[in-house]
Amino acid sequence: MFEAEKQQVEEKILQILRDKGIQDVKLTWGWIPFNGAWGIAAPFFPVAAQEARQGKNVQVPIRAQELAEEVARTLGTPAGFERVEAIKGYLNLYFSSREYAQRVIDQVLKEGSAFGKGTRLNQQVMVEFSQPNTHKAFHVGHLRSAILGDSISRILEFAGYDVIRANYPGDIGLHVIKWLWNYMKFHAGEKPPADATTRWMGDLYAEANRRLEENPELESEVRALYARWDKRDPEIVQLWEETREWSLQGFREMYKILDIHFDIYYFNSMVEHPGKEVVEELIQKGIARDERPEGPVIVKLDELLGLNEEKYRVLVILRSDNTALYATEDLALAKRKFSDYPNLHRSYYVVDVRQSLHFQQVFKTLELAGYEWATRCQHIPYELVNLPGNVVMASREGTVVLLEDLIREATSRALQVVEEKNPELTPEQKQQVAQAVGIGAIKYPMLARENTKIVTFDWQTALDFNGQAAPYIQYAHVRASSILRKGGGIPTEAAINYAMMPSELQLIDLISRFPKEVQRAASELKPLHIANAAYELAKTFSDFYNECPVLTAEEPIRNGRLRLVAATRQAIANALGLLGIHAPEVM
RNA sequence: GCCCCUGUAGCUCAAUGGACAGAGCACCUGCCUUCUAAGCAGUUGGCUGAGAGUUCGAAUCUCUCCAGGGGCGCCA
Numbered sequence: 001m002f003e004a005e006k007q008q009v010e011e012k013i014l015q016i017l018r019d020k021g022i023q024d025v026k027l028t029w030g031w032i033p034f035n036g037a038w039g040i041a042a043p044f045f046p047v048a049a050q051e052a053r054q055g056k057n058v059q060v061p062i063r064a065q066e067l068a069e070e071v072a073r074t075l076g077t078p079a080g081f082e083r084v085e086a087i088k089g090y091l092n093l094y095f096s097s098r099e100y101a102q103r104v105i106d107q108v109l110k111e112g113s114a115f116g117k118g119t120r121l122n123q124q125v126m127v128e129f130s131q132p133n134t135h136k137a138f139h140v141g142h143l144r145s146a147i148l149g150d151s152i153s154r155i156l157e158f159a160g161y162d163v164i165r166a167n168y169p170g171d172i173g174l175h176v177i178k179w180l181w182n183y184m185k186f187h188a189g190e191k192p193p194a195d196a197t198t199r200w201m202g203d204l205y206a207e208a209n210r211r212l213e214e215n216p217e218l219e220s221e222v223r224a225l226y227a228r229w230d231k232r233d234p235e236i237v238q239l240w241e242e243t244r245e246w247s248l249q250g251f252r253e254m255y256k257i258l259d260i261h262f263d264i265y266y267f268n269s270m271v272e273h274p275g276k277e278v279v280e281e282l283i284q285k286g287i288a289r290d291e292r293p294e295g296p297v298i299v300k301l302d303e304l305l306g307l308n309e310e311k312y313r314v315l316v317i318l319r320s321d322n323t324a325l326y327a328t329e330d331l332a333l334a335k336r337k338f339s340d341y342p343n344l345h346r347s348y349y350v351v352d353v354r355q356s357l358h359f360q361q362v363f364k365t366l367e368l369a370g371y372e373w374a375t376r377c378q379h380i381p382y383e384l385v386n387l388p389g390n391v392v393m394a395s396r397e398g399t400v401v402l403l404e405d406l407i408r409e410a411t412s413r414a415l416q417v418v419e420e421k422n423p424e425l426t427p428e429q430k431q432q433v434a435q436a437v438g439i440g441a442i443k444y445p446m447l448a449r450e451n452t453k454i455v456t457f458d459w460q461t462a463l464d465f466n467g468q469a470a471p472y473i474q475y476a477h478v479r480a481s482s483i484l485r486k487g488g489g490i491p492t493e494a495a496i497n498y499a500m501m502p503s504e505l506q507l508i509d510l511i512s513r514f515p516k517e518v519q520r521a522a523s524e525l526k527p528l529h530i531a532n533a534a535y536e537l538a539k540t541f542s543d544f545y546n547e548c549p550v551l552t553a554e555e556p557i558r559n560g561r562l563r564l565v566a567a568t569r570q571a572i573a574n575a576l577g578l579l580g581i582h583a584p585e586v587m
Numbered sequence: 588g589c590c591c592c593u594g595u596a597g598c599u600c601a602a603u604g605g606a607c608a609g610a611g612c613a614c615c616u617g618c619c620u621u622c623u624a625a626g627c628a629g630u631u632g633g634c635u636g637a638g639a640g641u642u643c644g645a646a647u648c649u650c651u652c653c654a655g656g657g658g659c660g661c662c663a
Contacts (some may be wrong), residue, residue: 033606043605045643052643060643088606089643133663170663296661310589314660326663356591357658383592383657390656417625437625449600452592454656461599461612465625468600468611475625483622520603532601532610539610542626551622565622587625 005080006040009093013042016074017067022047031509032092038509039081039094044068048089064089097505098496101564104512108567109490116515116574118160118522124343126164127153129350130260133170134247135179137202138254139400140457141385141393147446147580148382149350150260151527154578159522164341167262168333169251171244172269175205177226180239182208185221191246198250199402201243202395209396230323254403258439259580264340266333275328278335279318287368288317296320299365315361330362338373346376348525353381353452380525382451388458401457410438413463414471418587425586436582440470447579448531468535470581473572476538476545477583480569483550483562490566494559503544504564510537511571518578527579534575541568 010027017025027042048063068086077084083094108115129149132138149165157163182204183190192200212218228236255261279297282288288299296319301312317327337347349359359379366374386392393400415434418425425433442462446455465471484490500508514533521529550561573583 028603028605030603030605041606043644045605049643064643090606131663173663175663291660298660300660310659313589316661319661321661323661325661353592354657355663358663381592386656414625421623421625445599450593453600454593456599464612466612467625469625471625472611475623479623479626486622516603528601535601535610545622546627549621587623 005078009075009078009081012075012078013071013091016071017047020070022051025050031513032090032094037083037094037097038100038505039083039092041090041092043090044071045089061089097500100512101496101500101504101508104508105496105563105567106493108511108570109563112570113574113577115570116518117158118515118519120162121160122162123160123345124162124164124341125156125346125348126166126337126341126344127156127348127350128166128168128266128337129153130255130262131168131170131351132247132251133173133175134244134251135171135176135201136205136247137395137400138198138251138403139393139395140403140406141400143403143406143442144382144385144446144455145350145352146255146258146260147443148380148451148527150258150580151443151447151530151578152348152350152380152525154580155518155521155527155530158578159518161345161522164264164344165262166264166266166337168266168268169248170268171247172229172240172267172272174222174226176240176244177229178208178212178222179205180229180236180243181218181222181225182211183243184225184239186211192250196404197246198254199404201247201250202402206395206398254407257407257435258443259582266336268329271329271332271336272324274332274336275324275330276318276322278331279328282317282331282365282369285369287365292318292320292322294320299361299368301361301364301368304368305364312361312364313357315358315365317365327358327362330358331366334362334366334374334377335371338371344373344376346378347373348378348380350380350382353383355379356381380451383454385446385455385457388456390454390456393457401459406442406462407438409459410442410463411435412438414438414441414465417465422586429586433584433587436584437465437471437474437587440474440576440581441465443579443581444470444473444531447527448535450528451526470576470579471587473534473538473576474581474584474587476541477569477572477576478585478587479545480541480565480572481585483565484569487551487558487562487565491559491562494556494563496556496560498557498560501544501548503540503547504561506540507537507544507564507568510540511567514571514575521578530575530578534572534579537568537572537575541572544568 013027025047029040029042032039032041044064044067045060047067048058048060051063052058052060065086068089068091071091072084072086075084080096081093082096085092127149130146132142153163153165187204279288283290283297287304288297290297296316299315299317301315302310315327316325317331319325338344356379363374363377384392387399391399411434414437415430418430418433517529517533521527548561550558550565553561576583
């Protein structure tokens, strides 16, 4: 937007500077801090500093202001701009408000749900996220990877990538065997209750741990069961498949409610044996050292890389008893991904920060093994969701908030508010609104902060629908929708030839920045930027709502504002969409 | 011992190296015969953990400390 004008002006400015004998300068453009109007700004400090470095006796801030003033004088008022000023060493170019507003609104309404979308890059990326364990509870701590990964996927897709969403459930391992042992011995033939499958699965797992703690001698039974699994005893395999499906069914239901989907499922059990093959290969290539049976199979990364200080340390890739570890499977999984999708431009892993070293080790090991794609693997770390007092959520400790409880609480609380605020809605509408608001309220706090910051979960904050939260943004969308309904839809066109109020200008400014925010969020892999953009839009729309009557305004203001409302509504909807949050029409 | 992350208002968090560091929550005061009050306006609140350095300019980059959290050869 206004790129052409900007480039023309830049060329003129550089020419003016050249005429003054100032060569080789580069202008850096930013936005003028909002002060009632808006435009672009370039600081002249670097130019003045360059002169100073070349031996000229100048005080940089003063000289910068001088230069800006001189340029402003010579430049006049270029096409596409309304006003030029030199202030505090900056050259500020104010856009022609009407022209700019017109362009922004026209563009948004023309592009609709595609507004802000990047051009297609024809680059395939995979995002692996939400690695839930079957036969265990699904708690709020597991939610961040799911929500973050989903949003990152949406953002990358919108930014122009072809995204493959991968899930990697932990469907095998000691936890599963313990569960099976408990089930076979104490719950044989039972089925999970239809409405609380995941909770029941989690309860049985906790029960298994309890029993084993109370009677450690029973561990031998678990080990025996593991051995039967290893030999693929049909009875065990069949039970495993059946019970695993119960968990997966529960997960699917939660993903559906959360509006999260996957293109492919890689199961832990799929890469157990391939992992062992990779280990053999690494041994043969001389990368891994086989210390069996006294020790495990290890990769001495720092030694292989000739590093003097410890960086990658040592990676254990197979236990001394030949059983697979997490690392064993991750080696095979990475390989599998690139064999399924050879053209992957990037392979992202949305996994908590505690596994940073682990992923560095795995990727480096694969790189040493000669897999050129290993450098295309990237871990996206995020911090945990803790309980107040920095208590980590752990199913074994019983310090968990189950996702299903949170969803139920949030939606019922939202339903309560809808009943209060909008009793005339149909029951179906109320339910839909409650779901949108409840889920939005859950997702937003996990996205509206740096990935590397801990989220502290507490019920009060989670169920607070006021202020900087998803419902506030949704509410702005609802109000905009309401105005458009009552105003008879979106006028097909409207010339802006009236003086706009500050909030109108600021709205247009925010809307016009959205495409850049999308690109930024995509390149930094941070939904935070979108969350901020959405909130800013909603906040400014609230200002507008109070400052500028729409329906009662005279023409042509009425039509102009209706189109601005429509454009804002679209921008908010697009932003919320990238966060995986619904934008309701009523609430 | 080595490595990573975090430190900004009472609390939770923002801030492409740029103009007076901004929101929300909480507290207090107002505003529903005008488009949904899940809202708005106003009041209060800061030596950006400390110190140096780089820069015209640092919450942001570098270094040294301090505090908290996390990770470091057979857990996932």
